[in-house]
Amino acid sequence: MNVMITGAAGGLGRAMACECGRRGYDLFLTDINDKGLAPLKTGLERQFGVNVTTLASNLTSPASLDSLMAEVDRRGILFDMLLNVAGVDDEGAFVEMDREKVVGIAAINDVATLRITHSVLQRRRPGSKFAIVFVSSMASQFPIPLKATYAASKRFLLDFAEALHAELKPSGVNVLALCPGGMATKDSVIKAIEVQGLGGAVTTNHMELLTRRTIDRVLKGKTVYIPGAWNRTFAFFGKIVPRRVIASYLYKRWDKAQAKWLKG
Amino acid sequence: MKTIVITGATSGIGLETARLFAAAGYRVLAVGHSTANCEKANSDIKSTCPEAMLAWFAEDLMQQREVERVAGEIKAFLAKEGVESLYALINNAGCARSWYMTTEDGYEQQFALNHLAGFKLTCELLPYLLKEGGRVIMTSSESHTGIKVHWNDVMLRRRYNPLTAYKQSKLCNLLFAKGLNDRYASAGLHAYGVDPGLVKTDIGNKTAGIVDIFWKFRKRHGVSPTIPAKNYLFICEQPEPPQWLYWYLCREQKYSRQVTSENATRLFELSEKLCGISYK
Known part of the structure; x- marks a missing residue:
């Protein structure tokens, strides 16, 4: 089993790599x-005695992708699985954000993911099944x-994955969109979770479980995986409450929190 | 003058231990997580003990390559100062986590820092310690009891319980000390585990949820870190190296029945593989 992982040096990508290694995948x-x-x-x-090949790349650049693929071809690697983990997160008022940064979110999360x-x-390894995971987010809901x-960039991945799943199913490709909540990947994230109190703790996903179940589910042919009962509950409300109402509620909530933060 | 190395020396037990050794006239090579922490701890110790002989090394010992780097820096420092031997190494740096988190090597963080970092650093500094019949002391804990090492899943990936991971790492500290004694006691090197007891330190501050509540509760009844610090100095000040493995408040303490030579050998084999080193 040969697996390509993008964004592999970061928190979730690294945990995915460990999970694949545990399963004995190259x-x-x-x-x-x-x-x-x-x-x-x-x-x-x-840890696992598996074969690991690494090469840094900037997936937003077609030239960088070409040299990555040239290395793949030079080694004659054919894949059985692709885990699209690479992505960026950013927030702020749209008009006030740096233009290239905003465009970069879509360029990395969506355009680069399509390209790879x-x-x-x-x-693909001919004659065998193939699996693709897109790391979307609870934010896609x-x-x-x-x-x-x-x-929106994460929503793109969710919709794209669901459509691609149907499109490629006949040719033996399983496609899964993973929609995680918060994950304890670094100190700054843990601080954010701590600030949210118990609510933060219960919606935080356990990476050792999430990575194992993601691979289990994509191999079984599931389309969407929302890990955690609380996250699934929120996603359910996301489906029944009108989207306009959710958007204005989230905006007001955030605005209040920000006002409090500025005062305090 | 005797030279010692201590890790996790910028706060809590490590800081007070470094202060105590410096005041007792040892040259202290202290390792901390960041340059800022080291500078703060340096002026803190200098304010109570102006004549302290201190050298600071800032590395994140959770990452294997930074353990290698700090070992290199310490060796270079010893060479520059013309020091050929180390009297003691105190593997004190440790952390507590609420979730399964990995280091850049893909190792579980509590296992990587609380056990592997000390295992690797000791191996790197072993020639210096053997020259002086040195003493290696691990900050273990009474929480090492009531648990076995999960040999088939040492990073606890099947179902991560953060407190189990902490307890296991503290059991590994004692197993490591036991294994060192088995291998090097005849060459004059002795290893120990210290139970600091309940101490008010910064450990557990980077946790959240239940684990955060656990550590806050645990530390509420804690003593000042100056109390366990005395235990480290006590072990080093004995003219003849004490023969007992596990200590609490300068007294010999009973330890888990899991601490056997067989388990120690097993831990050595596993850790040597994970660190890419060999004790021979």
Whole structure:
């Protein structure tokens, strides 16, 4: 089993790599952060004895993707699975945000993901099944003012994954959209979870479970995975309450919180 | 003058222990997480003990390559100062987590910092410690009891319980000490585990939810870190190296029946593989 993971040097990507290593899969890891790839390769090889190939790339650049794929072809690697983890998060009032930063959210989360998915599908192992995971987000479930671009970029992945699932099912490809809530990936995120109190703690996903279940589910042919009972409850409300109402509620809530924060 | 190395020296038990050793006339090579923490701890110790001989090294010992880097920096420092041996190494740096989190090597963080960092640093500094019949002390804990090492899933990926991971890492500290004694006691090197007891420190501050409540509750009845600090100095001040493995308040303490030579050997084999080193 050969697995390509993008964004592999970060929190979720690294946990995914560990889960695949535990299953004995061979890995091709890429990330824009080339410093993080070497220690991960060594660590995975020491823990699981699997073959790990790494190459840094900037997936928003077609040239960088080409050289990544050239390396794949030079090694004659054919894939059985693609985990699209690479992505960015940002928030703020749309008009006040830096223009290139806003555009970058869509460029990385969506455009780059399309580009690598398209090119890895050309390098499928013939005659066997294939699996693709798109890391969407709980944010894909609602329109989120002040996080509009991010939420929409994740919605794009969810819709795209669901459509692609139907389109590629006959040719033996399983496509899954993963919609996680918060995850304890770094200290700053943990602080944010702590600030939210118990609500933050219960909606936080456990990465060791989430990664295992994501791979289980995509192999079984599921389309969407929302981990955690609380997250599924929120997603349910997201479906029955009119989207316009949700958007204005979220905006008011955020506005109040911000006013309080500015005062305090 | 005797030289010692202590990790996690910028706060809590490590800071007070470093202060105590410096005041007792040792040269202290102290390792902290960041340069800012090191500078703060340095002026803190200097304010109570102006004659302290201190050198600081800032690395994140959770990451394997930073353990290698700090070992290199310490060796370079010793060479520059013309010091050929180390009297003691105190593997004190530790953390508590609420969730399964990985280091850049893809290792579970509590296991990586609380156990693997000390395991690797000790191996790197072993030639210096053997020269002086040195003493290696681990900050273990009474929480090492009532648990076995999960040999088939040492990173606890099946179902991560953060407190289990903490307890296991503290059991590993004692197993490591036991294994060191098995291998090097005849060469004059001795290893110990100290139970600091309940202490008011910063540990557990980066947790949330139930684990956060647990640590806050635990620390409420805690003592000042100056109390366990005495235990480390006590072990080092004995003219003949004490033969007992596990200590609490400068007294010999009973430890878990899991601390056997067989388990220690198993831990050595696993940790050598994960650190890419060999104790021989």
